[in-house]
Amino acid sequence: MSRTYRVTGINLKAIPLGEGDRLLTILTPEKGLIKAVAPGARKYQSQLRGRMELFVVNQLLIAQGRSLDKITQAETLISHANLSNNLGKLASAQYLAELALALALSEQPQVEIYQLITEHLGRLTQLAPTEPFFPLLTHGIFHLLVVAGIAPRVNVCCLTQHQILPQLQVINWQVGFSFDAGGLVSLSTPTSVPIDERMGAIELTLLQQLSAQTLPPDSTIFPEYISAATVGDAWLKIERILRNYTQYHLGRSIRSATLLDSL
DSSP states (O other): OOOOEEEEEEEEEEEEEEEEEEEEEEEETTTTTEEEETTTTTTTTTTTTTGGSSTTTEEEEEEOOOOSSEEEEEEEEOOOOOGGGOOHHHHHHHHHHHHHHHHOOOOOEEEEEHHHHHHHHHHHSSTTTTTOOHHHHHEEEEEEEHHTTOBBBBOOTTTOOOOOOTTTSTTTEEEETTTTEEEOOOOSOOSSSSSEEEEEEEHHHHHTTTSSSSOOOGTSSTTSSHHHHHHHHHHHHHHHHHHHHHHHTTTTTOOOOOHHHHH
């Protein structure tokens, strides 16, 4: 029986091992999460060196080992090289990678999560340096939650099942958001469910766009009197709400998100 196997994988985590090796956690569509050693990958002249960087997608030949598998060949398919040239894009990529690591499973196919993480990292890679990255980050977070089956309900009240439409014309209009209930809660409905967050019409309008395959331009969904700065602040709030919601349901913190808080 062959002791080697071939997979396509994206490097989501890397830590030093020994004097020159690197231990990688790789997300593959065929086998889910795998851990494998890249021998000598930290050495300057190693052929594996560049291929074992974070977010690189490789075609891999891996030898099975008693405790850890070993990468014997790697052919790079996508490098996502310019993510490291922009701190916001890099922090967003690390955030999505950490979330994918928390949601993906080992020893079984993870096609959807693999496709999503590569797709959203590709969008971040193509983002111009002057464009905001929070919309793309938030879009990726929501899509990963959908695939994991824990996405919040953002179109109807979780208690009454009635549709909730944002009222942009109503000053100080708000809707509740409950982590325990799993999404929106109408504030006009008496309930003992804790309301963890409150959001306005602008935040809800953006939140309801996240299930789409691609995000529409902000200018197409808001009237002219709503400024780009106001919309930008709304994206920040949505990320925070989704972050807290995700941490609540996963029972763990997203450590990569702390870098975003400093930007």
